[in-house]
Amino acid sequence: MERYYRPEIETAPREEILKIQNEKIVKQVRHVYDHVEYYRKKMDEKGVKPEDIKSVEDIHKLPFLKKDDLRECYPYGLLAVDLKDCVRIQSTSGTTGKRVVAFYTQHDIDLWEECCARAIVAAGGTNEDVVQVCYGYGLFTGGAGLHGGAHKVGALTLPMSSGNTERQIQFMMDLNSTILCCTPSYAAFIAESLKERGYKPEDNRLKAGIFGAEPWTEEMRRSIEAGLGIKAYDIYGLTETSGPGVAFECSEQTGMHINEDHFYAEIIDPDTGEVLPEGEKGELVFTALDKEAFPLLRYRTRDICVLTRGKCSCGRTHVKMCKPMGRSDDMMIIRGVNVFPSQIETVLLNEGYSPNYMIYVDRKNNTDTLDIDVELSPEKFSDNIAEMQEMEKKLAAAMRTMLGIGPKIHLVAPKTIQRSEGKAVRVIDNRKLHD
Ligand code: DLL
Numbered sequence: 501m502e503r504y505y506r507p508e509i510e511t512a513p514r515e516e517i518l519k520i521q522n523e524k525i526v527k528q529v530r531h532v533y534d535h536v537e538y539y540r541k542k543m544d545e546k547g548v549k550p551e552d553i554k555s556v557e558d559i560h561k562l563p564f565l566k567k568d569d570l571r572e573c574y575p576y577g578l579l580a581v582d583l584k585d586c587v588r589i590q591s592t593s594g595t596t597g598k599r600v601v602a603f604y605t606q607h608d609i610d611l612w613e614e615c616c617a618r619a620i621v622a623a624g625g626t627n628e629d630v631v632q633v634c635y636g637y638g639l640f641t642g643g644a645g646l647h648g649g650a651h652k653v654g655a656l657t658l659p660m661s662s663g664n665t666e667r668q669i670q671f672m673m674d675l676n677s678t679i680l681c682c683t684p685s686y687a688a689f690i691a692e693s694l695k696e697r698g699y700k701p702e703d704n705r706l707k708a709g710i711f712g713a714e715p716w717t718e719e720m721r722r723s724i725e726a727g728l729g730i731k732a733y734d735i736y737g738l739t740e741t742s743g744p745g746v747a748f749e750c751s752e753q754t755g756m757h758i759n760e761d762h763f764y765a766e767i768i769d770p771d772t773g774e775v776l777p778e779g780e781k782g783e784l785v786f787t788a789l790d791k792e793a794f795p796l797l798r799y800r801t802r803d804i805c806v807l808t809r810g811k812c813s814c815g816r817t818h819v820k821m822c823k824p825m826g827r828s829d830d831m832m833i834i835r836g837v838n839v840f841p842s843q844i845e846t847v848l849l850n851e852g853y854s855p856n857y858m859i860y861v862d863r864k865n866n867t868d869t870l871d872i873d874v875e876l877s878p879e880k881f882s883d884n885i886a887e888m889q890e891m892e893k894k895l896a897a898a899m900r901t902m903l904g905i906g907p908k909i910h911l912v913a914p915k916t917i918q919r920s921e922g923k924a925v926r927v928i929d930n931r932k933l934h935d
Pocket of ligand 1: 592635641642711712713714715716734735736737738739740743744745801803823824827
């Protein structure tokens with residue numbers, strides 16, 4: 501039977517959710533206008549006053565916020581409460597430019613942890629579970645978010661953080677972990693490591709995994725589910741909106757329910773900024789309806805996505821987002837063709853290869869090149885060169901069918917591609933270095 505952390509909200513009729521959203525947005529716009537000078541100026545420039553926003557239908561009148569705005573405002577420029585009222589800072593793992601720092605009041609932490617608790621209960625979590633959290637702890641929101649959520653559910657929480665796979669496995673087996681929380685790439689690595697140590701999927705007590713923070717394909721889901729003997733649930737979020745738990749998957753596994761009582765979602769055309777009708781693909785934009793300290797309005801996530809509002813067999817009524825189809829800035833344009841890493845992953849897993857690969861893009865003699873290193877499993881590895889070349893050719897052909905352009909495939913020996921303990925880095929675009 502389906503269980504909910506907060507049934508009256510999670511299964512509320514659409515009109516009730518709308519009523520909650522409409523009440524919250526009016527207050528939230530006033531709060532931001534009164535306390536965040538940067539956004540007040542943006543609203544003034546656009547000629548929008550708080551009184552113009554009477555319901556979520558008016559949200560489209562508000563200006564957008566982008567990552568660049570966050571950089572410009574670093575660190576305190578978007579803070580909407582006194583610093584003394586904040587109890588926590590978290591930050592993005594950003595590798596380029598300034599990191600985003602997000603501030604939380606105790607109310608914001610409670611709200612965030614409740615969103616994560618909803619995700620854990622949707623994955624079958626109860627106070628009888630042992631939740632092994634191996635997202636990174638610290639500034640990254642993954643560890644703190646799922647940890648707080650597990651506490652709210654009353655589960656026994658194992659705050660492992662990421663890395664030290666030997667210890668992860670020892671604790672998982674000795675302490676009978678039942679729910680695993682980490683990035684999908686780390687889950688795949690844990691599954692591989694268990695197998696190497698001679699464990700079969702039925703030897704562990706895991707029943708579910710809550711995996712997110714990076715894109716992963718349906719093929720990857722099936723591979724992890726088989727490797728660990730679990731049901732694998734997706735979870736989505738970003739530091740700017742609090743962290744994981746903005747949206748989470750239910751037993752139907754056909755998209756993630758957005759916690760609509762806290763976050764209002766829109767899909768826009770990334771080029772024009774125009775709001776697109778439900779069901780169309782575009783950039784996901786979030787408005788935090790009741791966060792106090794860092795209440796972003798119309799924040800452009802750069803994640804490309806589709807929203808749908810069909811009836812869900814789990815009984816939840818909140819709108820669903822599909823798996824992000826890569827970030828608008830993840831998309832590689834190679835010889836004029838749009839290529840997403842997820843397409844490459846799909847082909848690899850469909851063709852029976854491991855999810856361990858590296859994509860290299862470069863420009864030679866004014867032509868883009870695409871090279872993919874693909875790691876072989878010990879069973880597939882052979883020293884027969886002709887056989888290896890034949891496999892490379894076959895895989896390149898399958899890639900060409902999916903991508904529209906043919907990459908150069910390099911099959912590499914088992915265990916030569918570095919494993920990820922957090923967010924996997926799978927693309928190296930050397931063109932950027934020359935431009
Ligand atoms: O990754 C928060 C998180 C932690 C989500 C743990 C889920 C689990 P950031 O580091 O700020 O926050 O990165 C946010 O990661 O804009 C997406 O591009 C990507 N992302 C997050 N979840 C998913 C997912 C955390 N389930 C950025 N599928 C987002 C695909 C995801 N991409």
